[in-house]
Amino acid sequence: MKRELGTSGLAGGPEFDCDDRFALPRTFVGAVAESVERKPFVVQVEGDSMAKARICGDSYAVVNPAEEILDGDAALVKVGSRYVIRWLYWKPNGGCELRAASEKFPEMSLDAAQLRGAIPSVLGKVTWTFSRPLVGL
Template sequence: MLGERIRTLRKEIGMSVTELARRVKTSPSHISEIERGEKMPSLNLLVKIAKELKTSIDYLTGLVGFAKKAMEVTEVALLDKASVTAAGRGFDQTGVYHDVEDMVYVPDYALGPVGEVPPFAVRVAGESMIGAGITDNSIVVVNPSAEVGQGDVALVAIGNEWTVKYIYTRADGSLELRPANSSYSPMLFSKEDLASGLVKVIGKVVWIIGKPKKEF
C-alpha cells in the first residue's frame, strides 16, 4: 500500500522518480524499490516524501492516527558539511561557522527533554562506531540537554575536534572514550583535562540516520 500510494501521488502531480529522489536526497533506485514494496523508507525519508507529495504519513501508511501516536517528529538542523564529526580520530572545528545544510526529522520520543540549547545533527566520518550502528557518512542527532550515562554514545569535543564515542566515567574522575570497533583504541582523559575544558561532553546521541555515501 505504501509504495502504491507514493507512486500514485507522484504520478498525479507529474513528478518523476528521479525528481522525487533529488528532492528527498536519495537515489532513484531506492525510490523505485520503495514503490515496488521491496524496501521500507526510514522515518526521515518517509517524512520528506510525504512533504514533497503534499500528503500525510497517515495516508501513505494507511494507518489512521499512526503519525500522531508513533511518529510525532521534531525538525532538527543538520549542520553543514564543514561540521563533519569523526567516529575515528577527530575533525578540526577551528573557526567553523555552523551553517545549516538541511533539516532532518526525529521522533519526539527519541529526543528526550529539550532545553535551552536545541538538538542538532551532524554527519559522521569514520568507522570506529560501526558496532553501534554508526557507519561512515551517517547522521547522528545530538541532544545537549539529555543526560549522558555510563555506556551512552555521545558527541565529545577534544580541543577543536569533535568525535562520537561511548562514554565511561571512572571512579577517579577520569573519562574513557570507547570505540565500537576493535580496530580502534579507547581514549583516556584525566579529571584535570575535563576541568580545564580540554575535553567536554557536548551531548548524547539520541538518533541515528543512515546516509548513502553518494549524494544525488
C-alpha cells in the same frame, strides 16, 4: 509529537554552515532543553570507529546536550580539534574513558581537569542515527 531540530550546532560546539531544519519524532531526540545552547543538533558521521555500534560513516547522528549520559552511552566529544563519537564510561574521580566500537581505535582516558577545561568537552548524548539507504547493485 514532533520537534523542529536544526543543524546549526550549539555554543562551544561544532559549527555548521547551513540552516537546514527538519522535524524528528520526539523519541529520536529525548529531553529538550529551553536553552539555545542545549538544543539537539545533527552531525554527519565520518569514519568507521563506531560502525559495529551501527553509527556508520556517512550516516547522521542526533546529539542531545540535554540528555543525561550514562555509562556505555554514545556521546559526541571534542578532543583537541577533533570531534569523536565514542562510548563514554564515567570514572569515580570525575574523569571518563572513551571507547570506540572498533578494536582498531585506542581507548582514550580523560581526567576531571581535562573535562572541565576547553579541551576536550562532552557535547551531548547520541540519541539516534539514520542514513540513506544503499542503492541496489
